Amino acid sequence: MSEIISQAALRALAAEWISSARQVFGPTAINPHTVAYSPLNSADALLLEGFVHPANSIKEVVFPRHEVLYGYRIEGNSVELLDDHAPLPEQIVIAARPCDAAALPILDRVFNWDFADEFYNRRRAATTVITLACNTADESCFCTSVGLGPDSERGSDVLLFDLGDQFYEVRCLTEKGHALFRGKTETADRTAMAVSAPPKKFDPQVIRSFVIEHFEDAFWKDHALACVGCGICAYTCPTCHCFDIVDAGPSAGNARVRTWDSCQFPIFTAHASGHNPRASQSSRQRQRILHKFAIYPDKFGEILCTGCGNCTRNCPEGLGVLSLAMEIDRG
């Protein structure tokens, strides 16, 4: 037995959430060529099929690309710091991919390691994630290589399975999930069939060993030659979380803000003296792999990558974790 919902009823439910005070995000066509997770103004805009992975990730729901940490008012010699007391709306992500949902428990660790980041935590607490299991994968997908799969429950409050006939099986995994679907589903005697998983493409332990043991290796230089240093790998990654803190001056409302940053940019680590510990693009590419497969796992016991494939899918040069990892794994 299972709980199911028709696509029409699911859209009606999404419409109800949109019309309430909630902020609803989901995959939508932001232009004829691009599907991205975006705020939805209409349930009709929600895409439930016809794409593999949106061009971005759901991290921006809990870690916006630009966020005010506090404002300040300067009058003569006095400074007053201003907290943003605006209440945070309840947030719902609908039709997240399992590889995006799985990133949230991974990000939880970083933002609560010793110092608790309440900007992240309050958005996370206000967010419910409704995940849509994958029934399709492309050549960039590799969730199964990092211990996940197309129907992984990790980080999801609800997991939906496309039953193929305009119906979805609804598996509520948390109380937050139940709260959204209680009384909205019908009981049926059919359950989702197995979803198709991408093949395993590399062994993460091999990547970990390689980056530690071959810290100085021509491999990094060879691959960095093609890298244009654009940072799209980090910006579209569900687990990349590096940030900058900068001042938006008087013209932007006098606030100190956090913005996304990327380890692929030379200024990321540049010292005031001019010295740069990671002066070359090869050292920056290596850092991204090192962080995902060695540094984070050593600290928190799991890989900083969910196999979404966005870094490879979006890279203008076809680099990213998958391309590098497959080549390392081949030896």
Add this chain to the structure above:
Amino acid sequence: MDNIYKPDLMEVISVRQQTADVKSVSLRFLDAERAKNFSFNVGQFGIFSVFGFGESTFNICSSSNWKDRIEFCFRRVGRVTEAMWKIEEHDIVGFRGPYGNGYPMDAWKGHDLIFLGGGIAMPPIRCAVWYALENRADYGEITVVYGARTVADLVYADELDRWAEFDRVRVVRCVDPGGQTADWKGEVGFVPNVFEKACGKCNDPIVLVIGPPIMIKNTLPILDRMGVGAASVYTSIENRMKCGVGKCGRCNVGPLYVCKEGPVLTMEQLQALPADY
């Protein structure tokens, strides 16, 4: 909401120009309760800011025994420090911290201390020197070798004279060849060589060496020849930082987050890390 990024507001007590492009600033907390409860270890750092311009990371270069103020020192080199250059007495600036581990001053007790500094590296040495001088009985002989490109680039030059007046303290000043003036009474040469010439022998000392990578690189073989083990040689890794709390992702040297597990490391620790610094 507890906001880990929100700074304390601090009033500028005084500003001193140290060189043509270096200034030091003394600050006091505006909040009396915070001032009373604040403590730190020498060697820890803070994130200092000018509102409207941004934050920058500096060692807290005052001694932790000074309860009425904290100090930092900066070189005018970018957007934030350009704004800091203009700050005056009674201005309000931001401070977050203290962050990082600091020098293990208790573990250093009973040892001779050797401080080797180059250029703008004097501030993070100065806090430890003052701390050791204020707890003079706890430490053995103290040697300070401090060099800069020219005489005009020496920071805290007046304090070097004051240190030299203490019992069992030796202060050696040097400038790079060509950086001396007609009345220069210090040494001419580079810190590693001047140090080697000045201190042939030592007795199981603790060495704190901070300066440009080339200075550190050239100092290590000399210390090795003197029989000082890498576990007794300390430095402070001054990597670029933004958050100070282990999240923003840039200060790591391989697996080590400098903001949390540093900035103070022994050469033994540093040599075990990948060449990522």
